[in-house]
Amino acid sequence: MRICITIFFIFLFTIGYGRTIIVAPGSSNSSVKKAIEDAADGDTVLIKPGTYKEGSITISKSISVIAAGNVVLDGEQKFEILTLTGYNILVRGIHFINSGYSALNDFAAIKIVDASNLTIENCKITDAYFAIHISNSIHITIRNNTINGTPKSEQMTGNGIHLWKCSKALIENNKVFGQRDGIYFEFVTFSLIRNNISETNIRYGLHFMFSNDDSYYNNMFRNNGAGVAVMYSKRVWMDGNHFEENWGASAYGLLLKDITDSHIQHNTFKKNTVGIHLEGTSRMDIQRNIFKSNGWALKIQASCEDNNFHENNFLGNSFDVGTNGTMVLNRFDHNYWDKYEGYDLNKDGLGDVPYHPVSLYSLIVEQNPFMLMLYRSFTTQMLDKAEKAIPGLTPENLADNKPVMKSFKL
């Protein structure tokens, strides 16, 4: 019995209290690489402030690497700085600079391969090709990191946080600036992205491909080259995000392509060329969003069906809805449209005549973009009025039959 208890305590001791290896410049133990080689599972490597140039470092044990102060790992423009593989690994508070660029391999400041239960937090990554590159991993947490890139061309710049074939990842409170895609998901499932800020990236703020059952909440995507793209995915929740100031010929607040059974709620779309662009999208629930000061609040291609738009606020958009066909398989009801000119005789808060969000002129512009030259001219205004009085060309069924008279408090 005593032996059993002793063995149990020894066991507990070795798990709970690993050694702490301290690395400091100038001391006998001045190499991070060597410290990591010496460490055993459960140990902690504590790095004292200083700049370390040690090429590529690989961690394949269950250890914690923690910076005590301003620790800089310099990749000298040629190395992949940190490679992680294994399980139960923690990296905290390190500043990675100058990781290498390779046209053949996706060099990253932090590369995570075949890992599980791994946490990267409070790190800073400056001037990397890829910043954090994760593949084939599960239960990864990326938290409170700041990534600052210097964007070059699309080929020469990598993604901020790149996940490929992962599951159950948590990406929160990160800030990504000046990369290619701020956050990139491909074949990633059951993951959560929340409270991140993704700005001034040259392609997408968030790029989603073939990733089912993910959610993203309360993120800010601002001033990215082409906004946010969610493609070929199912069951995605998008809640409380801000999509702002994505301007340009092919920039969208949110680009949806082949998405099904997803929810878009409580988001704010402000000052985008196109608020949401929907293509091949079906069975979506789009409710309680704010569309404000966009060029087009919504562009719905005729390939979309069974989408529900309700209780949204449309405020000050140049065009509310644009579409390229006459078939309408989507539903609009109980939205607030600031351009609605109807009346409410029985005072139930709902307009008595339907609102047609597609104007004739927006159809014309859809067919021939050069017609934007005549935007707000007397002629096109007359055309719109005539079309409103006697609808002939605009899709008659695309209407909000119960438009709300007062805007929602969102």
Next chain:
Amino acid sequence: MIKLSKYVLYDILRSKIIIAYTLFLLVVSFSLFNLEENESKAVLSLLNIILIVLPLVSIVFGTIHYYNSYEFIELMLAQPMSRQKIILSEYAGVAFSLASAFLIGVGIPVLLFSFNATGMALLLTGFLLTLVFTSLAFLASVKARDKARGIGIALLLWFYFALIYDGLVMLILFNFSDYPLEKITLLLTALNPIDLARVFIMLKMDVSALMGVTSALYKDFFGNITGILFTTGIMLLWAIIPLWLAVRGFKRKDI
């Protein structure tokens, strides 16, 4: 010449039409700014007035004034003065009174409620449009001897610039939609002062809608200082060329 312009100005003020025009603009602008909760919406409504009402008033008033002061002009021609000076001072008097009516009627409310780049663009283009349509009025009235005919031509010119031209542009853009039209649209804009004014103001207002395919070009062109210079330059050409033609016609005319 300045003395003559002053007489023209007194004459215009006596007729009180210009005062009514000023008051109309003032009342409309103030009520628009007070009615709309959002000042950019008010500016938008004001834009419609500037693009439609202002050219109409300028061209009709200019033509009527010319025919009404025909006897005065004849009297002046008996004096030792060149014909060019007489017609130019007539123009200066009319243009000055219309422009000041606009700057008081719209300028004061805009300065009070919407003192920003859009407001300034509005005032600049409104002022230039007044000059353009006054000189078109003079061209129409110098070319036509008969008053009814002169006013008819003036109205037709207004109708053309305000409505027909846009219809023609639509026709062209639709028929040639398979061709690269970027440069052509710019040219088409420059060929109508009302369109030029509209595009110029709009690029200050609805930037996001215009950031589509066409607008990258437009934005590059109109968005910066060269855009302002281009707009002002083309509008001044639109004022100077008809006026020059009017002066030439007036000099050769058998009165």
